[in-house]
Amino acid sequence: MTRYTSATVDDRAEMLEAIGVDSAAELFEQIPEPLRLGRPLALPDGLSESEVFDRLAALAARNADAEEQVCFVGAGMYDHYVPAIVDAITQRSEFLTPYTPYQPEISQGGLQVMFEFQTAMSELTGLPVSNAGLYEGPSSVASAGYLAMGATKRRRFVVSRGVHPHSRETLATYSKGYGAEIVEVGLEGGLTDAAALAAAVDGETAAVILQSPNFLGSVEDVEALGAAAKEHGALLVVATDPMTLGILKPPGECGADIALGEGQPLGNRLDYGGPSFGFFCATEEQIRRMPGRIAGETEDVDGRRGFVLALQTREQHIRREKATNNICTAQALNALAAMVHLAWLGRQGFRELGELLAQRTAYARERLAAVNGVELLHEAPVMREFAVRLEAPVAAVLDRCAERGIAAGYPLGHEYPEHSDGLLVAITERRSREQIDDLAEALGAAIAAERTGERVGAA
Amino acid sequence: MTRYTSATVDDRAEMLEAIGVDSAAELFEQIPEPLRLGRPLALPDGLSESEVFDRLAALAARNADAEEQVCFVGAGMYDHYVPAIVDAITQRSEFLTPYTPYQPEISQGGLQVMFEFQTAMSELTGLPVSNAGLYEGPSSVASAGYLAMGATKRRRFVVSRGVHPHSRETLATYSKGYGAEIVEVGLEGGLTDAAALAAAVDGETAAVILQSPNFLGSVEDVEALGAAAKEHGALLVVATDPMTLGILKPPGECGADIALGEGQPLGNRLDYGGPSFGFFCATEEQIRRMPGRIAGETEDVDGRRGFVLALQTREQHIRREKATNNICTAQALNALAAMVHLAWLGRQGFRELGELLAQRTAYARERLAAVNGVELLHEAPVMREFAVRLEAPVAAVLDRCAERGIAAGYPLGHEYPEHSDGLLVAITERRSREQIDDLAEALGAAIAAERTGERVGAA
Amino acid sequence: MSSAITETPMQRERAKTIYEKSKPGRRAAVLPGAGVPEHPLEELIPANLLRDEPPRLPEIAEPEIVRHYNRLSRRNFDLDSGFYPLGSCTMKHNPRLNERVAALPGHARLHPAQDPKRAQGALELMWLLQQSLGEICGLPHVSLQPSAGSHGELAGLLLTRAYHADRGEQRTKVLAPDTSHGTNPASVTMAGYEVVKVATNARGGVEMADLRAKVNDEVACLMLTNPNTLGLFDENIAEIAALIHEVGGTLYYDGANLNAVMGHSRPGDMGFDIVHVNLHKSFSQPHGGGGPGAGPIAVSDRIEPYLPRPQVVRRESDNGGGPSFDLDFDRPKSIGRLRGFQGNFGVFVRSYAYILSLGADGLAEASETAVLNANYLKARLGEGRAGERLPIAFERHCMHEFVLSGKPMKKQLGLATLDLAKRLLDFGFHPPTVYFPLLVDEALMVEPTETETKESLDAFADAIEQILSEAEADPEVARQAPYTTPVRRLDEVRATRRPVVRQPLGD
Amino acid sequence: MSSAITETPMQRERAKTIYEKSKPGRRAAVLPGAGVPEHPLEELIPANLLRDEPPRLPEIAEPEIVRHYNRLSRRNFDLDSGFYPLGSCTMKHNPRLNERVAALPGHARLHPAQDPKRAQGALELMWLLQQSLGEICGLPHVSLQPSAGSHGELAGLLLTRAYHADRGEQRTKVLAPDTSHGTNPASVTMAGYEVVKVATNARGGVEMADLRAKVNDEVACLMLTNPNTLGLFDENIAEIAALIHEVGGTLYYDGANLNAVMGHSRPGDMGFDIVHVNLHKSFSQPHGGGGPGAGPIAVSDRIEPYLPRPQVVRRESDNGGGPSFDLDFDRPKSIGRLRGFQGNFGVFVRSYAYILSLGADGLAEASETAVLNANYLKARLGEGRAGERLPIAFERHCMHEFVLSGKPMKKQLGLATLDLAKRLLDFGFHPPTVYFPLLVDEALMVEPTETETKESLDAFADAIEQILSEAEADPEVARQAPYTTPVRRLDEVRATRRPVVRQPLGD
Numbered sequence A, B: 001m002t003r004y005t006s007a008t009v010d011d012r013a014e015m016l017e018a019i020g021v022d023s024a025a026e027l028f029e030q031i032p033e034p035l036r037l038g039r040p041l042a043l044p045d046g047l048s049e050s051e052v053f054d055r056l057a058a059l060a061a062r063n064a065d066a067e068e069q070v071c072f073v074g075a076g077m078y079d080h081y082v083p084a085i086v087d088a089i090t091q092r093s094e095f096l097t098p099y100t101p102y103q104p105e106i107s108q109g110g111l112q113v114m115f116e117f118q119t120a121m122s123e124l125t126g127l128p129v130s131n132a133g134l135y136e137g138p139s140s141v142a143s144a145g146y147l148a149m150g151a152t153k154r155r156r157f158v159v160s161r162g163v164h165p166h167s168r169e170t171l172a173t174y175s176k177g178y179g180a181e182i183v184e185v186g187l188e189g190g191l192t193d194a195a196a197l198a199a200a201v202d203g204e205t206a207a208v209i210l211q212s213p214n215f216l217g218s219v220e221d222v223e224a225l226g227a228a229a230k231e232h233g234a235l236l237v238v239a240t241d242p243m244t245l246g247i248l249k250p251p252g253e254c255g256a257d258i259a260l261g262e263g264q265p266l267g268n269r270l271d272y273g274g275p276s277f278g279f280f281c282a283t284e285e286q287i288r289r290m291p292g293r294i295a296g297e298t299e300d301v302d303g304r305r306g307f308v309l310a311l312q313t314r315e316q317h318i319r320r321e322k323a324t325n326n327i328c329t330a331q332a333l334n335a336l337a338a339m340v341h342l343a344w345l346g347r348q349g350f351r352e353l354g355e356l357l358a359q360r361t362a363y364a365r366e367r368l369a370a371v372n373g374v375e376l377l378h379e380a381p382v383m384r385e386f387a388v389r390l391e392a393p394v395a396a397v398l399d400r401c402a403e404r405g406i407a408a409g410y411p412l413g414h415e416y417p418e419h420s421d422g423l424l425v426a427i428t429e430r431r432s433r434e435q436i437d438d439l440a441e442a443l444g445a446a447i448a449a450e451r452t453g454e455r456v457g458a459a
Numbered sequence C, D: 001m002s003s004a005i006t007e008t009p010m011q012r013e014r015a016k017t018i019y020e021k022s023k024p025g026r027r028a029a030v031l032p033g034a035g036v037p038e039h040p041l042e043e044l045i046p047a048n049l050l051r052d053e054p055p056r057l058p059e060i061a062e063p064e065i066v067r068h069y070n071r072l073s074r075r076n077f078d079l080d081s082g083f084y085p086l087g088s089c090t091m092k093h094n095p096r097l098n099e100r101v102a103a104l105p106g107h108a109r110l111h112p113a114q115d116p117k118r119a120q121g122a123l124e125l126m127w128l129l130q131q132s133l134g135e136i137c138g139l140p141h142v143s144l145q146p147s148a149g150s151h152g153e154l155a156g157l158l159l160t161r162a163y164h165a166d167r168g169e170q171r172t173k174v175l176a177p178d179t180s181h182g183t184n185p186a187s188v189t190m191a192g193y194e195v196v197k198v199a200t201n202a203r204g205g206v207e208m209a210d211l212r213a214k215v216n217d218e219v220a221c222l223m224l225t226n227p228n229t230l231g232l233f234d235e236n237i238a239e240i241a242a243l244i245h246e247v248g249g250t251l252y253y254d255g256a257n258l259n260a261v262m263g264h265s266r267p268g269d270m271g272f273d274i275v276h277v278n279l280h281k282s283f284s285q286p287h288g289g290g291g292p293g294a295g296p297i298a299v300s301d302r303i304e305p306y307l308p309r310p311q312v313v314r315r316e317s318d319n320g321g322g323p324s325f326d327l328d329f330d331r332p333k334s335i336g337r338l339r340g341f342q343g344n345f346g347v348f349v350r351s352y353a354y355i356l357s358l359g360a361d362g363l364a365e366a367s368e369t370a371v372l373n374a375n376y377l378k379a380r381l382g383e384g385r386a387g388e389r390l391p392i393a394f395e396r397h398c399m400h401e402f403v404l405s406g407k408p409m410k411k412q413l414g415l416a417t418l419d420l421a422k423r424l425l426d427f428g429f430h431p432p433t434v435y436f437p438l439l440v441d442e443a444l445m446v447e448p449t450e451t452e453t454k455e456s457l458d459a460f461a462d463a464i465e466q467i468l469s470e471a472e473a474d475p476e477v478a479r480q481a482p483y484t485t486p487v488r489r490l491d492e493v494r495a496t497r498r499p500v501v502r503q504p505l506g507d
């Protein structure tokens, strides 16, 4: 008997008797003999709790996390401070352990949180309808593509190269399935090439997909770029970083039909990439094509206000092959974390945080641009993240900075071969002026050392 | 307005109007002008949550905790593994934030926990009555002395030198207040000198105070030693380590009138010494002289089972100067942690843990005794902790071990000048055979290095 | 005086959103100062790209935020409150140890783009989890990327497409039994295939005749779960596998029911090519009120080349040192990414901790006890009124769950399965899954899991008995139920007809 | 159908202890193997010192332990559930940040006997907290050792004794006002002194005539809290201090009410020699249902030599390096230890985090708002029925709390303060402190604290109004209250007459 099961020898005897078999093994006889494993799994024996803890703590110790290295890496996930109340609330059994709220009478807590969350995301994006969350960012882009196909009965997406590479790749993966074609539009000076975009959009275009701030940190003129979509009756899909929406014009005010993105910056820790959540907002027009759960307000038989899962007729458990999406288990707890973080920031704090990010980003950008061997990759206006060019091999420079306890940024070369010398630097409220100055210093030293061909570790 | 207060400018205006004053300052005018501070406190400005976190994390990083150094230090507090459910339960608002349960109808959770805890401590100690916990170990010994004075109307304590030095010193501090005299009885071969004890006890003795396992880890023959107390009508007070009571004969079966001790090993982390709790159990005879809260079972008006604070007529808020003790706020949350830990260990696990400690202690004792330059301080039977003698300056040896990531033990010299070469080594279920072997090796190497006068850090 | 309760305290407390508790000027967060020379915002970002008004987020101090969400939490029923026999969802205990290890900074604050050199612990953990799941499923190659079961299904179908495409084949159909979970057909459509339903036979397994009739070279894949959603093991699985493989199709295993067979039987040995595993079911990841989860897939050799990118790999060191771990992007035949970064790592930590805790025996014992508990509860519900009014849909030993039919109850007492479910709420139980699988009239799908005590199972059976006898006296009691929940029956139709999906806000 | 509720769900669920849920053979803990050569236990420890039977602890698996304690927790009302105006207890918000920093391994797993060289962070934190509290109290020397307020009181009295003894004086009496908290006289007796009560004047302060009459050279100390337990600041404090000091006594400040004056007035400046601070009141340490807390003391120069041992000290480095921190045991005049090791360090971390968070302004603003909230609620309760039935005991502006008298209510409506308190439970409020201070008939002591919203204060005032009007119609409603709590009024007499203080257990 493990620490998690309760059937004692006596229990087993009584239960087997009631079932009318002599042993539990008999119950497994419905499995044809040749398909029974007939040996223990080739896995280690179970461990005590303290041994499991020590084992995993030892593994964790072999990761250079943001407590060990000052983290300027972003690329969609950011080292924001997650307030303590987020953990305190999300760790409550009542939020942590229930299933999806199929029985609304005993799930009002979770359902109301979804309703509050939908309201918050709707406020952030400036679009009237939000769902309760999807898996994460890039797959939300793919889901938007699926929605657009259903809405327009067209099969082509025009996608900016400024959209996160993971989103573009995920969209491509899904497209092989639901059968769509992707046309990519390049960047000019850090921004989507407007002319090329206009030229690429036509009557076959289901959706124009942009990101702002884009992957290089540039703030796009979504409204201007989106005109082409409107013109040809394509949906305008805008991916965005929710943390920038305290100061940036919301996609909904720029003509977006769908606004979505990676939710991690809101109340979710880095967790080496997940779990986080994807947010997904749209116009009223798309409400019955939305993917994922949506909570709605209603009343009980006595007239008490209450909340339920609304519009379930979109979903797989009702509509099966005709569902608007296949998603079932999503990321409810992560959406709760976001809601608590947003309530904690509040209307004023959320704006102040946006301003703080803009100011520190500007400072960092200037500071780094002044470093010998570093220049800006582009001059476009940026928010919370920006790209530079290094006059030394990026990988080597990153190694040298790592030795000094700094994760200096995200190397662009892998996903943007045209920028093999590019480095993407991200700012959060945790990155102080001192840390930014240290980064500038470390980069300068690393580049100098590379030029003089000094040995790594020599510094 | 801080993040913890809610009075907006409008709120303040409305409130001041209702009060009928023009400013909050007016309310402070009842303080005579010369006594008003009239300047800001000489403290730094407030910080954001992430800054406070970083500040305290930086301080914490300058401590060599048990995650950083393998911990063989005990002396009353031990590096046991605290199961995760202890934190999960004690961190629930419903247990973390209420006051002492003065309103039983809305405090049944806390009161039932106290009742369950009292039952557990009564089972451990073999005495019928337990309170809901006191501050911690040593001050509980002082409270036992106060009880014994009340019970016997005598003013002398006979105390074994095997009792924790902190307990003896605390008893002395309190005794200066309530006016008692202390006679100390020495140790022979690691055990209380029985003859000297018998000689010291007389008709003036209020209590005989022993500890088993004593400070040197030796298991005392409490029953035999206690005879003298019985003979002269003194109370027998026994301090003990609760983690040893899975296998050691409980004080209640050895004739103890009072059994008490430091509760930290049960579900409480080290926390650099606190908060933990003291447990305090006694015979029925002493129930109305007990210090601290005691929960009792009763019924509500509809016949439902319920729990209340019982025997409050002992306490300061009712009896004031005639109270059996002055304690008010105690350590309820720490007692809850202990109860959860004990439920998690369970009847079998608690015994198994006792056996595990005995076996590993025996192994460690043999292993260290075999090290060149180390010998046993005494041959008495020990449980979970034991004392050795080092043929090199203890402080220097400890420094060398620390450099190898081992906190090798507790130096006896400070409190037992007669054992200036003594080291006390403690074992928990977290100390594996490998770690014990490393300790042996480190001690051997350190002693050798000291002999050859090698520089510290050279190793 | 008990006239003084006509409503429970929670019912009396009407729902109020956090926006309705907001008051201008209040705040919880205090942010650090910029600490750098500041510029007017318009100098940094063109004014036309800036927003005029900040979003109308709540304005409220920390104490009231905590009270609001703590209070809301009490309006949830959860696994730690009581028995939760929600069929197909495997509501087993969620060990808190797993939460503790997932929260270690080395996991929680590790950036997903950290250089693999500096994330060796995380990559090794993922690799170890891949190995463990491969062994449990009997399929050697594992990708942890899918975010949940349905994501794993989509992945499996895309793998199938890539596999056939690589052979120059174009297949259009995917077979799935009429008992299959809704995500199966939904995934099929998303993957660009057409679903073909396969009938169920008298023993609750696949109707072989129907299957034979529908198997042909247009069939890309057959999706099954075994034991299936009736909780029954399909004895014909070997023959089924042979049929599909003969026509060159792939066999997909929906792993939602893996909790029945861990350490007893392996999908790979049954002939499946692709399996998804719901870590939030069999491997104890908490459900979180609707996620997060993770749906890793395990596949056979022939499918391996197409696995998503990147793949976590172990490299033996050339220079005699220990092995190292890396992310392999160089997979030319890969279907590509299904999401950002490496997947729901925090979930991997919890599930790996669970596997380490139980070990080989523990996992087998868990499945055995799950099956024992299910059969015992089935036996208890075979007695008395339940036996009569709620007969078992297919009379056989079940695996980890079983399905009852409320048809007689409805006919004889006028009590719908929904009414029974709602009345169970008053007894402090979460109801079973209702009206699924569709095949069974008025279905009740019951999955107790291994972590429940015999006492809980007995109490549940007694409650059903009591509700049925109460209904014989007066069916209205159940029809109007629940009475003691924070709210009573809710108008779901209105919520869909005239959806109100966000709080309207003034300024 | 709401006939279906005569009991709330919690009332229906009768109390069952964890021992009653135990079943032989069940377990939660799995322990590591010994991993060393084992010997029969009797060879290690003489058989006569071993116990025959292990203690009858519960036998229960982890899932049911979690359910048991989660369920129990819901039978508590807590600060995060609602308004908790428990006078004298300062039930202010408990920031979760403080729990987070206290849990850092560098704090939580630091052994108290670690060499100070290797605990510099902890010692510096303690030193910084000492400095902060010294500044707030206006007394430069601080010992963090006392474990709670009453422990601090005892410490203060022992310091007084040591101080006088050092001067060859033997004093026997300690003065305390009749409004003083129970721990004051209890501590006096424990410290071997005799209590002499001092009367209260018409303005709620010390009756000077009575004080003068009782002050003489037998008086060791006067214990006061200012503002006192009536929430009123004693304007005569300077004169009082002078009187005591003239006869060579010490002036002790019970710091339980410090939340009224932080950053506005300092006990040291009032002339006090010794102050204790309840970190679990003014400095946000959660109360934990009855602790833990901490009761640091701050003292004047003349008392400093007698402070408990060891003392945390800062040493400037001789060799130009930074300062270092140490434990100073070499204090010949010290009263010695009051407890083991260095005190409730985990509490120090939380309170220091709180001080860092609020800073100088924040602390002053907290006290100001506490006083504002108290006076506003006092004003609200001065209106309408409350004003008439529950008059304020002393009509003045109050500081952070105030005391009402239920005497008219009792006379006019036959409603005791206790009845009002119990009825408040049905309205979802924690009642004020009742029947304290003793001086006031049917006393209700109300302390809202600064972290409550105006809305909460208004709702509380409205509830009192409603209860009083309800009582005018039918006093029985309140006399029988509460109705909706997990249990209703309990028989406390029986619990003391025939105490059952543990669960009886079979084998």
Ligand SMILES: Cc1ncc(COP(=O)(O)O)c(C=O)c1O
Pocket: A327, A328, A329, C088, C089, C148, C149, C150, C151, C181, C183, C184, C225, C229, C254, C256, C257, C278, C293, C295
């Ligand atoms: C049988 C079955 N298949 C598939 C799924 C889908 O899994 P998920 O919710 O993780 O997407 C579920 C879970 O609801 C299920 O029960």
Ligand SMILES: Cc1ncc(COP(=O)(O)O)c(C=O)c1O
Pocket: B327, B328, B329, D088, D089, D148, D149, D150, D151, D181, D183, D184, D225, D229, D254, D256, D257, D278, D293, D295
């Ligand atoms: C006025 C007063 N003095 C002293 C105390 C005792 O403090 P503690 O409970 O921390 O021992 C309290 C708290 O109950 C109090 O309110």
